[in-house]
Amino acid sequence: MLTIKQITENTEAVIRGLGKKHFKNAGEVIERVIAANDKRRNTQGVLDGNLAEINALSKSIGQLMKEGKKEEAEAAKSKVSELKENSKALEATMSEATTELQELLYTIPNIPSEMVPEGKTPEDNVVEHTGGKEVELPADAKPHWELAKEYDLIDFELGVKITGAGFPVYKGKGARLQRSLINFFLDEARDAGYLEIEPPYVVNEASGYGTGQLPDKEGQMYHATEDNLYLIPTAEVPVTNIYRDVIIDEKELPIKNCAYSACFRREAGSYGKDVRGLNRLHQFNKVEIVRIDKPEHSYESLNEMIAHVENLVKKLELPYRILRLCGGDMSFTSAITFDFEVYSAAQKRWLEVSSVSNFESYQANRLKCRYRTADKKTELCHTLNGSALALPRILAALLENNQTDEGIRIPEALIPYCGFDMISK
Structure with a gap:
């Protein structure tokens, strides 16, 4: 299948190539691929941010307890729980976007070489x-x-x-x-x-x-x-x-x-x-x-x-x-x-x-x-x-x-x- 790099860095060339293969609705399908990939990447970015925050808060909880700052420690625990719940929803969104992206890529044919002549039959x-x-x-x-x-x-x-x-x-x-x-x-x-x-x-x-x-x-x-x-x-x-x-x-x-x-x-x-x-x-x-x-x-x-x-x-x-x-x-x-x-x-x-x-x-x-x-x-x-x-x-x-x-x-x-x-x- 085509790589995401091919599609995102050479979008117009990919669409032209698919046209040579008479692939229907090439532009629309490529747009959907880019949208699904953006959704997957953006969601991954938020998930990575959540994970970093969870790790930082988890490390701080022990230190806050040692310092007797129980109220702040409990607030940190609550925030960790909230971030974990939020991450579950994000993981489901990311899984959905990844599946959609993979299924779309399977429907797209290879791009013909420049040496391939135009024609349909x-x-x-x-x-x-x-x-x-x-x-x-x-x-x-x-x-x-x-x-x-x-x-x-x-x-x-x-x-x-x-x-x-x-x-x-x-x-x-x-x-x-x-x-x-x-x-x-x-x-x-x-x-x-x-x-x-x-x-x-x-x-x-x-x-x-x-x-x-x-x-x-x-x-x-x-x-x-x-x-x-x-x-x-x-x-x-x-x-x-x-x-x-x-x-x-x-x-x-x-x-x-x-x-x-x-x-x-x-x-x-x-x-x-x-x-x-x-x-x-x-x-x-x-x-x-x-x-x-x-x-x-x-x-x-x-x-x-x-x-x-x-x-x-x-x-x-x-x-x-x-x-x-x-x-x-x-x-x-x-x-x-x-x-x-x-x-x-x-x-x-x-x-x-x-x-x-x-x-x-x-x-x-x-x-x-x-x-x-x-x-x-x-x-x-x-x-x-x-x-x-x-x-x-x-x-x-x-x-x-x-x-x-x-x-x-x-x-x-x-x-x-x-x-x-x-x-x-």
């Missing part, structure tokens, strides 16, 4: 770069859901029977291809210096608030209500929360972690052609890369992460493009995001397979994730993460783009992992 995103070979398929090329059935790789109907729509069952070479992609992505991350983490797939409420998935304004998280635990929508949540309430030595930065996990998203409101087959699932596999860094180095880290993801899609021999998202299409918590899309030749559309984001200090402030400088000061870290990569749409593009008369060709980089170079009928 995906059509306003900027294409930064395209790469990979164009794929030409015959007119009768099949989408991945037909190929999955024809080659007995994925059973969507069985998933509906067992659980419901959006929970496919991978079979045979389809399951092996999933495992191959996971291992390939993890090995590439390890070779790039990322420490592998195997995190829990369920997190507590504090972890959800720490990375910004809570409050869950769009109802996208699966919630185990009896235990008040949440299924993770991405490994970003447990991995970044490793550093919640932690002060890191400056020499340890940047920290580089990677993790494979299953991911769970309700995808409420999703319908139509965009959800066909693997295009949008409730459960899917993903390898995530996470960095914790110093503010002055975080954008260099961002560029390195973008280059890492680009290298993956190149090795998979997929046509791709990199988009710089506009303010209105970014996530709530991100300061800047670059999306990777691969081209599905059979569906004739671009499929998002990765988002790489710098959150600057927004998540770190929620997490209280700080680092200690050489001169012993503590500063908020910057946090970053990216999909490297999400499997469903990668698999969809691999199946569709590599279909031939003989079968489905496997990219060279994956052959050592899956043990076959062609999927035949």
Whole structure:
């Protein structure tokens, strides 16, 4: 979340930034934040004054009694009691102001970087770069859901029977291809210096608030209500929360972690052609890369992460493009995001397979994730993460783009992992 210092010292800049994200009633909300903070600070000032007076009077009471000034001592006792009662009411006021302030701050998104383009919809995103070979398929090329059935790789109907729509069952070479992609992505991350983490797939409420998935304004998280635990929508949540309430030595930065996990998203409101087959699932596999860094180095880290993801899609021999998202299409918590899309030749559309984001200090402030400088000061870290990569749409593009008369060709980089170079009928 935004810091009070950001809001009070750069109020107009914050309001302008929120406008770029199309946050409604930004000025009004910021005014309420400043008012709640002023109320909290003023109340704290009175409380501190009361406490100082109580301490001074308490010390004087014994001395007054020794000097035989009983009447004055009793008056001091009465004043102490009065101040204590007054302080109880002030503490209630301060608690109310603190809660209001915290709840307001949770509703305010991150401020976009100056590099974020203006815009409201995906059509306003900027294409930064395209790469990979164009794929030409015959007119009768099949989408991945037909190929999955024809080659007995994925059973969507069985998933509906067992659980419901959006929970496919991978079979045979389809399951092996999933495992191959996971291992390939993890090995590439390890070779790039990322420490592998195997995190829990369920997190507590504090972890959800720490990375910004809570409050869950769009109802996208699966919630185990009896235990008040949440299924993770991405490994970003447990991995970044490793550093919640932690002060890191400056020499340890940047920290580089990677993790494979299953991911769970309700995808409420999703319908139509965009959800066909693997295009949008409730459960899917993903390898995530996470960095914790110093503010002055975080954008260099961002560029390195973008280059890492680009290298993956190149090795998979997929046509791709990199988009710089506009303010209105970014996530709530991100300061800047670059999306990777691969081209599905059979569906004739671009499929998002990765988002790489710098959150600057927004998540770190929620997490209280700080680092200690050489001169012993503590500063908020910057946090970053990216999909490297999400499997469903990668698999969809691999199946569709590599279909031939003989079968489905496997990219060279994956052959050592899956043990076959062609999927035949």
